[in-house]
Amino acid sequence: xxxxxxxxxxxxxxxxPEEMKKFDEKIQNDPxxxxxxxxxxxxxxxxKNQVAEEKKKRFKEIYKxxxxxxxxxxxxxxxxQWLKVAVAAAVIVTVAGWFWWSQPTKWELADKYIKDxxxxxxxxxxxxxxxxxxxxxxxxxxxxxxxxxxxxxxxADSLRMTAIKDAGIVSLKLKDYxxxxxxxxxxxxxxxxxxxxxxxxxxxxxxxxxxxxxxxxADRLLKVVVDENLEEAATAKELLKYK
Numbered sequence: 001x002x003x004x005x006x007x008x009x010x011x012x013x014x015x016x017p018e019e020m021k022k023f024d025e026k027i028q029n030d031p032x033x034x035x036x037x038x039x040x041x042x043x044x045x046x047x048k049n050q051v052a053e054e055k056k057k058r059f060k061e062i063y064k065x066x067x068x069x070x071x072x073x074x075x076x077x078x079x080x081q082w083l084k085v086a087v088a089a090a091v092i093v094t095v096a097g098w099f100w101w102s103q104p105t106k107w108e109l110a111d112k113y114i115k116d117x118x119x120x121x122x123x124x125x126x127x128x129x130x131x132x133x134x135x136x137x138x139x140x141x142x143x144x145x146x147x148x149x150x151x152x153x154x155x156a157d158s159l160r161m162t163a164i165k166d167a168g169i170v171s172l173k174l175k176d177y178x179x180x181x182x183x184x185x186x187x188x189x190x191x192x193x194x195x196x197x198x199x200x201x202x203x204x205x206x207x208x209x210x211x212x213x214x215x216x217x218a219d220r221l222l223k224v225v226v227d228e229n230l231e232e233a234a235t236a237k238e239l240l241k242y243k
Contacts, residue, residue, distance in 0.1 A: 107207055114172060114173070121134065121139060130149055134150045138170060154183070164186050165198075167183045168205075175208075185198070199230055203217075215243075223240065
């Protein structure tokens, strides 16, 4: 498969997830290939513009021809020409689809946030030995063991918001979205915190779970985060731009 087919398959969604990942890595690591991809995108856009202009020109010609020729052949000619216009329009829709598909989705942005931000659990002053243990376990890749410690801590003291927040984060990393929602809702409902990421994390989890209605509910939460200027308002505003 040559580079043109490779790029076409990428933008049409024909590649496997693994192939998509390799394509993205190649763009980052191969400047020449990145330039070829940029040229491809510009070329497709130019074709789109040319096809759109040709479509308008041909439709104008056909419309005038039909208006001047009242013979029985006119409707047939019109239909044949209109079919060509319809095909051209389909090409435009396909091209537009390539560009839409290449944009990141809300789910992808949420996934990137989770991977970038939740790499370690911070250990702050005042943490108990148990909290230190939970953080150490998580930071060493033992997520399930860390969650078990955090769950015991949050159950023993319902006001231990750090344990509740961290339990939600670890559950999210483990892709146990229902459990993550349980902890983030508890965090969100605590009105005594000066800084509270609960509502934003709640929205983030809904985006990742992506069940029917989740994205709509996530958008409502994100809007509240932005409107009330809560923690992570800037990120929430960015997520609201994407579908």
